[in-house]
Structure formats: structure tokens, C-alpha cells
Amino acid sequence: MDHRNVRWVKSSYSGGSGTECVETARLASRTAVRDSKRPGEPHISFSAATWAEFVHALKDEAL
Known part of the structure; x- marks a missing residue:
């Protein structure tokens, strides 16, 4: 699958200095990060279940 044309979204928690910027994109059954x-560099991707577990753990940590 060509991932160059997916919609990437920058995290609202990315640092204001521009040095800590993470973007995610929803793929068919995965989330890419x-x-x-460095948008032309390789990305990593996670299954929907793994990504949901990661986000849930982050939210629990923030409490």
C-alpha cells in the first residue's frame, strides 16, 4: 500500500518548539506513526488493538 497519500495528523501534544513532532495516520487496519x-523517512505502524492499548495506557498515566 502506498502510504504517501494518507492523511497525517500532528499530535496536539507535540512540543511547541517543533523538535518533538509526532504524526499519526489511520490505515486500513493499522495506525502509522x-x-x-522527516515525512519522507520510514514510519512504524501498529495494529488497531495495539494502538488502542497504547493510547489507553497513556490516558491512565496522565490521571
């Missing part, structure tokens, strides 16, 4: 400063 990349460094927004």
Missing part, C-alpha cells in the same frame, strides 16, 4: 520533521 512518523516524525513530522
